Amino acid sequence: MTRPMAEESKPHAMVSMYLTLMRTSIITQFQYRAATYFYMIGMIVEPVIYLVVWSTIARSHGGSVQGFTPGTFAAYYIVWMLVRNVNIVFAPFFWEWRIKEGNFASQLLKPVHPIHYDLGEFAGGKVVVIILWLPIALALALVFHPSLDPSVLQCVVFFFAIWGAYLIRSLVLWALGLITFWTTRASAIYEAYFLSELLLSGRLVPMQLMPKWAQQLSWAFPFRWTFAFPITSLTGPITQRELLEGLAMQSLWIGVGTLLVAMVWRRAVARFSSVGG
Amino acid sequence: MQQPSAESGVVVEDLCKTFKVPVREAGLKASLSSLFHRETRDVAAVDGVSFSIQAGEVVGFLGPNGAGKTTTLKLLSGLLHPTSGRCSVLGFEPRARPAALLRQITLVMGNRNQLQWDLPAMDSFELNRAIYRIPRADFVRLRDEMIELLDLGDLVNKPVRNLSLGERMKVEIAGSLLHQPKVLFLDEPTIGLDITMQKRIRTFVADYNQRYEATVMLTSHYMADVQALCKRVIVIHHGRILFDGELASLADRFSLDKTITARLADGEEVKVSAARSEIAAATSKLLGERDVVDLTIEDPPIEDLIERLFSSEQRP
Amino acid sequence: MQGRDPHRTGAARLALTFLRVGVMNEVQYRVNFFIQLVQSLLTIATGLTALALVFSQTDDLGGWTRPQLLAVMGVFTIVGGMIRSVIQPNMQRVVEDVREGRLDFALTKPADAQVLVSVRDVRLWQLTDVGVGLIVLVIALIQIGDGVGWQAIVAFVGILAIGLVAIYCFWLMLASASFWLVRMNEVQELFDGVYRAGQYPVGIYPGWLKYGLTFLVPLAFAVTVPSEAVTGRLTWQAVTVAGATTVVLLALSRWFWQRGLRRYGGASS
Numbered sequence: 001m002t003r004p005m006a007e008e009s010k011p012h013a014m015v016s017m018y019l020t021l022m023r024t025s026i027i028t029q030f031q032y033r034a035a036t037y038f039y040m041i042g043m044i045v046e047p048v049i050y051l052v053v054w055s056t057i058a059r060s061h062g063g064s065v066q067g068f069t070p071g072t073f074a075a076y077y078i079v080w081m082l083v084r085n086v087n088i089v090f091a092p093f094f095w096e097w098r099i100k101e102g103n104f105a106s107q108l109l110k111p112v113h114p115i116h117y118d119l120g121e122f123a124g125g126k127v128v129v130i131i132l133w134l135p136i137a138l139a140l141a142l143v144f145h146p147s148l149d150p151s152v153l154q155c156v157v158f159f160f161a162i163w164g165a166y167l168i169r170s171l172v173l174w175a176l177g178l179i180t181f182w183t184t185r186a187s188a189i190y191e192a193y194f195l196s197e198l199l200l201s202g203r204l205v206p207m208q209l210m211p212k213w214a215q216q217l218s219w220a221f222p223f224r225w226t227f228a229f230p231i232t233s234l235t236g237p238i239t240q241r242e243l244l245e246g247l248a249m250q251s252l253w254i255g256v257g258t259l260l261v262a263m264v265w266r267r268a269v270a271r272f273s274s275v276g277g
Numbered sequence: 278m279q280q281p282s283a284e285s286g287v288v289v290e291d292l293c294k295t296f297k298v299p300v301r302e303a304g305l306k307a308s309l310s311s312l313f314h315r316e317t318r319d320v321a322a323v324d325g326v327s328f329s330i331q332a333g334e335v336v337g338f339l340g341p342n343g344a345g346k347t348t349t350l351k352l353l354s355g356l357l358h359p360t361s362g363r364c365s366v367l368g369f370e371p372r373a374r375p376a377a378l379l380r381q382i383t384l385v386m387g388n389r390n391q392l393q394w395d396l397p398a399m400d401s402f403e404l405n406r407a408i409y410r411i412p413r414a415d416f417v418r419l420r421d422e423m424i425e426l427l428d429l430g431d432l433v434n435k436p437v438r439n440l441s442l443g444e445r446m447k448v449e450i451a452g453s454l455l456h457q458p459k460v461l462f463l464d465e466p467t468i469g470l471d472i473t474m475q476k477r478i479r480t481f482v483a484d485y486n487q488r489y490e491a492t493v494m495l496t497s498h499y500m501a502d503v504q505a506l507c508k509r510v511i512v513i514h515h516g517r518i519l520f521d522g523e524l525a526s527l528a529d530r531f532s533l534d535k536t537i538t539a540r541l542a543d544g545e546e547v548k549v550s551a552a553r554s555e556i557a558a559a560t561s562k563l564l565g566e567r568d569v570v571d572l573t574i575e576d577p578p579i580e581d582l583i584e585r586l587f588s589s590e591q592r593p
Numbered sequence: 594m595q596g597r598d599p600h601r602t603g604a605a606r607l608a609l610t611f612l613r614v615g616v617m618n619e620v621q622y623r624v625n626f627f628i629q630l631v632q633s634l635l636t637i638a639t640g641l642t643a644l645a646l647v648f649s650q651t652d653d654l655g656g657w658t659r660p661q662l663l664a665v666m667g668v669f670t671i672v673g674g675m676i677r678s679v680i681q682p683n684m685q686r687v688v689e690d691v692r693e694g695r696l697d698f699a700l701t702k703p704a705d706a707q708v709l710v711s712v713r714d715v716r717l718w719q720l721t722d723v724g725v726g727l728i729v730l731v732i733a734l735i736q737i738g739d740g741v742g743w744q745a746i747v748a749f750v751g752i753l754a755i756g757l758v759a760i761y762c763f764w765l766m767l768a769s770a771s772f773w774l775v776r777m778n779e780v781q782e783l784f785d786g787v788y789r790a791g792q793y794p795v796g797i798y799p800g801w802l803k804y805g806l807t808f809l810v811p812l813a814f815a816v817t818v819p820s821e822a823v824t825g826r827l828t829w830q831a832v833t834v835a836g837a838t839t840v841v842l843l844a845l846s847r848w849f850w851q852r853g854l855r856r857y858g859g860a861s862s
Contacts, residue, residue, distance in 0.1 A: 010410075017407035024404055028395050032774075039779035042786025049790050052798050057651045065650050105356050106391040109384055110408050111376035143799070185624070188631040195635050205646055273358040273372070275296065 017112065021120025022127065029128040040132055043084065044140070047077040050204065051144060066208055067237075071147030075235045076206055078140050079148075083230045084203070085129045086162045089170040090118040092177035092190045099180065099272075108269070115261060119170055126166070150234050157243045161230035164250035169226050171257025178261075178268040196221065202228025222253040285368040286492045287330040287353060287460065292362035294323040294348050294516075322348040324516035325362070332459070335486050335493040337507030337524065345516040346496040347386075350462045353494070354384045366460055380409060383458040385450055387465035390437070398433045398448040402455055409456035416455065423451035427481055443474035450478065454485065461485070463495045467502055479505045536575050542568040607704055608712040615715030622718075629718035633674070633725045640666050640792060641729075655797035660736035662793070665820040667730025669792045672757065672815045674722025676788070680761050682714035685781060687768040696857060707850055711761070734823060741823055749822040752832065755839050756815030762842035763811055765850055772853030791816035808838060 029036055055070035063069055068076075098104050107114040140146075150158070176193060179186040198204055200214060201223035207215055218224045229246040232238050297317035323345045330336050338346050351357040353364055355371035355378070364371060369378040392401040406416045424433060427447045437445060446466065454461075463482065467475040483506055486493050497503055503510060503524065510527055512520040520527055535556055537549045547567065551559040556574060563569060619625070644666060648659050657665070687710050690696040699709050734741055767780050787810050790798070795806045795813045807813040814835040821827045 013407070013410040016410075020404050020407040024393060024396060024400050027400065028393070031395060034774050035779045038783040042779070042783035045786045045790050048798075048802065049793065052802070053647060053654065053793060056655055056797055057647065060651060060653070102386070102389045103391075105351075106384075106389065108356055108374065109354060109379060109382075111379040112408050143801075185628055188628050188635070191632050191635045195639050198639055199642055204643055209646065209650070211649070270358070273356065274360075 014116075017116065018120045018123070021117060022124030025121040025124030026127055029125050033132075036128060036132060040085070040129070040136060043081065044136060047080045047084070048140075050080075051077040054205065054209075055144075068206065068209070069147070071145055072235065074140075074144035074146035075148040076231055078137050078144070078146055079231045079234050080203075080227070081137065081140075082130065082133055083162055083165060083227060085133060086126050087165045087169045087226050087230075089122055089166065089173055090177070092173055092179070092193075093187060095177040095180035096184050104272075108272075113265075115170075115174055115265075118174065119167075122170065123166070148235060150236065153240065153243065154234055154236065154238070157247060158230060158234040160247060161233045161250065164247065164254065165226040165230045168222050168250060168253045168257055171254065171261050172222055175257065175260040175264045178264045181268040181271045197223045197226075200224065201226060202231065206232070222257070225250045225253055285365070286332040286334060287328075287364070287366050287494065289329065289349075289353070289364045290327050290362055292323055292326045292349070292352060292364050293321065293360045294345075294352055294357060295319045295321050295360045321516050323352065323359075326513065326516070326518055327362075328511055328518065328521055330492055330494065332492050333486070333490040334509065335483075335495065335507050337503035337510040338494055338496040338513065339503065339510055340496075340513040344513045346513060347464055348516075349513070350384065350464050350494065350496065354382060354462055355379075356384075380456060381458050382460040382462065383453040383456070384462045385453045385464065385466050387446065387468035390445065390449060392437045392445075392449060392452055394438050395436055397436055398429075398452060401437070401452055402433070405452055405455050411456055415457075419455055419457060420451075423454065426484060427451055428477065443470045446470060446474070446478065450481070457489060459489070459491050461491055461493045461495075463493065463497075465496055465498065467497060467499055475499060475502065482506060537563065538573045538575070539563055539567065539569045540571040542570050604705060604708045607708055611709075611712040612715055615713075616717050619715065619717035625718045626721065630721045630725075633670075633721040636722070637666075637670055637725050637729060640670070643792075655794070657794055657797075660733050661820075661824050663733035663736065664730055664824055665794055665816065666792060667726045667728075667733055668753075668820045668823075669816050670726030670729060671723050672726075672753070672760075672791070672819075673788065674719055674724075674726060675757060676760055676764075677722065678716045678719035680711075680757070680764050681781065681784070682716050683711050684764040684768040686710070686714055688771045688780060691768075691771045691857065700854070706854060707765070707847065711765070730823070737824065739825065745823055745825070745827075748827060748832075749819050752814070752822050752827075752835060753819045755835050756811065756819060759811035759814045759835070759839045759842050762839070762846035765846040769846070769850045769853040772856045788812065794820065807834075811838060811842065814838065 051073055054065065054068065054073045058065045058068060058070050058073065095104075104114070107117060176190065179189065200218040200221055207218065207224060207228045210218075218228075225246065229250070233243055233246060296319070298320050300316045300318055326345070326349060338349070340346050348357065352359055353366055353371055355374040358372045367378060367381055369375055371378060392398055393404070402416075402420055405411075406413075411419070423429065427450065429447060429451060432440060432444050432448055433451075437448065440448065450466065461482070466482075467478055470478070479502055482493060482495070485491060486506075493506070495502065495506060507524055509522065510520070510524045511518060512527070534550045534552055537551060537556070537560060539547045539549070541547060547563070549559055549563060560572070560574070564572070644659070644662060647654060647662075652659070654662060687696070690699065690710075696710075699713070700706050702709055764784070767784065771780070787806075790802075790806055791812045794817045795803050796817070798806065803813075818827070818831050818835055821831065
């Protein structure tokens with residue numbers, strides 16, 4: 001009666017798993033459209049504040065600050081919204097909850113590395129978010145009149161750059177969240193991380209408006225490749241060289257992130273398995 | 278890839294698991310310094326346990342809360358690493374959690390939910406299919422079999438959050454067995470469920486064991502679960518094995534006393550313990566002396582039984 | 594105190610009792626004070642950096658000078674701390690309880706349900722924000738240098754109280770929405786996101802947003818108007834509108850809450 005079950009081949013199984021994860025999360029997200037819209041309304045406010053403040057400054061300075069006009073600011077912050085929505089990933093704060101609820105233990109018992117769940121699930125959510133973003137972007141465009149004129153190459157790079165940003169943030173924050181296995185009081189560390197990110201990523205203002213030293217410092221961190229680069233890859237001003245440079249830097253940070261996750265993960269599991277959930 | 282041999286079930290040799298428990302001190306200074314350095318003491322949750330279980334066997338794992346049952350199951354499923362000693366499941370060492378082993382085992386915990394809370398179980402099943410790489414045809418066959426055996430009907434199409442505790446447990450079990458595991462670790466699978474639901478799950482586990490010759494390790498607080506499913510029981514207390522053998526001999530050896538509960542006409546309740554051989558005498562004495570309206574005779578609860586087992590083994 | 598029926602639990606008394614229990618609970622986790630303090634400092638550092646960036650390019654934002662905006666930042670931080678320590682934890686618990694079906698515990702107590710669910714939790718250490726905000730506010734006032742009269746301070750405290758009540762009403766309506774919507778996990782993100790807008794005076798925003806932040810989400814009354822009180826910009830019109838709107842919000846939120854409760858009772862039985 002019993003027979004060992006056949007297995008699907010590995011690459012095919014991986015693709016199938018990701019598709020299923022994405023499908024599952026799309027269903028969930030659509031089920032809660034209202035909640036998702038709530039969330040997005042909350043998210044609109046942040047870029048709108050920045051946009052209003054900087055447009056006000058640009059106008060009071062005869063139309064532009066450091067080459068940015070209200071129109072280019074509008075383009076920056078409307079694209080900002082999409083980039084921000086795509087680079088939201090599983091947050092370090094939730095690891096504690098995940099371990100406490102036992103979700104983590106049950107994931108450990110599955111024959112797949114748990115990071116795949118988060119990558120697949122959040123990627124699925126993005127599909128919904130992008131669809132919901134379109135009408136919001138349209139409305140904001142009508143109000144703020146962005147000036148946006150990307151080349152074909154820019155559009156192509158932008159497409160890859162937002163997913164690059166998604167991967168970098170997923171990996172780095174995943175590795176950071178694993179700190180939870182050593183202490184549950186790491187929230188101050190996470191806050192410090194997010195603060196550095198806010199200041200050195202282009203989230204607050206375009207990099208060009210930052211002091212020179214901050215712009216240089218930002219090269220040492222993954223942050224600018226997850227905000228400023230994907231945004232300006234579409235809005236400009238950006239040279240062809242900078243576009244390729246950005247993609248290269250993103251690949252580098254995806255590599256670093258993967259390495260980080262692999263290293264910390266092994267220790268975290270060893271820690272979990274010695275102290276218990 | 279290592280192929281597990283058909284005979285190998287579960288083998289445990291001198292298994293120990295020690296936890297470091299933080300010693301909490303009161304006061305601001307202590308709690309501040311505990312941020313950096315924690316004083317701990319060792320607690321042995323599993324303390325030199327050895328047993329082996331044949332493939333296809335169903336074994337009940339008994340013991341009071343905190344005896345080390347769950348810890349043992351977690352060690353066997355690779356969630357915890359042993360402090361010393363060794364264990365093997367289907368010929369694999371669980372601590373490395375090799376995918377080939379994980380594909381053949383399952384751990385079901387009565388109070389945990391592994392399904393997607395907001396979605397119908399059907400979607401979670403689909404997810405498990407992808408994760409365990411179950412070929413479509415096998416998946417559909419197994420899924421429909423589970424739906425029928427557990428009488429799931431339309432439950433799999435409702436969001437899990439809308440199910441009752443018992444219904445949730447049934448879909449949970451179905452989801453945990455879709456990959457047709459050869460070893461089942463069931464930790465309190467019937468906790469909090471009503472009698473009918475307990476029975477249903479019991480029958481199902483027995484059926485699964487028969488059908489797939491699966492090895493089952495089961496912990497439960499309900500003696501009925503153990504009686505219905507397990508010929509053999511292992512009793513564990515304070516991390517040590519106190520008894521390992523036929524269930525029948527356990528009951529004979531330790532369940533000497535029964536409890537007589539009598540409700541009197543004035544509403545008072547009287548409890549009397551008596552050895553098996555003296556039940557008749559004690560009952561008639563009670564009936565003769567008091568004004569009894571209702572009377573029940575019961576085996577002592579499993580906790581009492583084990584407690585007695587524990588104390589009798591400890592004293593020289 | 595004398596002559597009061599000991600079995601009658603007044604709303605204020607009930608609130609105080611719960612508050613005391615909550616504070617006692619929190620005091621057990623004193624280490625959290627330091628963690629929270631670090632977080633408050635990081636948050637204010639973020640705000641100050643944003644201000645510094647703005648004023649590296651300009652001297653005046655929509656008619657507000659740098660120290661005046663610093664004062665707004667201080668008030669913003671104070672109010673944020675109060676919301677996060679008292680209002681938000683309670684309202685979020687309502688959302689969770691409704692979702693998990695646990696609200697019955699609160700409803701079966703012999704007290705007004707709205708009062709009860711509004712005072713069950715307190716996050717004492719979030720008050721570090723209030724401390725940090727106060728320091729920023731004082732520094733800003735010193736920089737402005739005009740001196741603040743006692744009338745201004747009384748007006749500030751009064752308006753602040755009105756503004757907090759308005760925010761509470763808004764949160765209660767958000768929480769009550771969970772009686773209709775199954776999932777409200779994101780409601781806090783929504784509020785936090787919108788609340789950020791308060792770090793600048795609402796006057797700088799375009800009309801639709803300005804009115805939204807005044808009447809839809811009553812941020813203006815909680816942050817901007819109190820800031821006007823200490824920077825000598827307060828007008829009687831603003832006070833009147835704030836008071837009237839808050840009264841309307843009080844009635845509206847209570848009505849909404851009770852409608853939600855009726856729905857809850859109907860659905861859970």
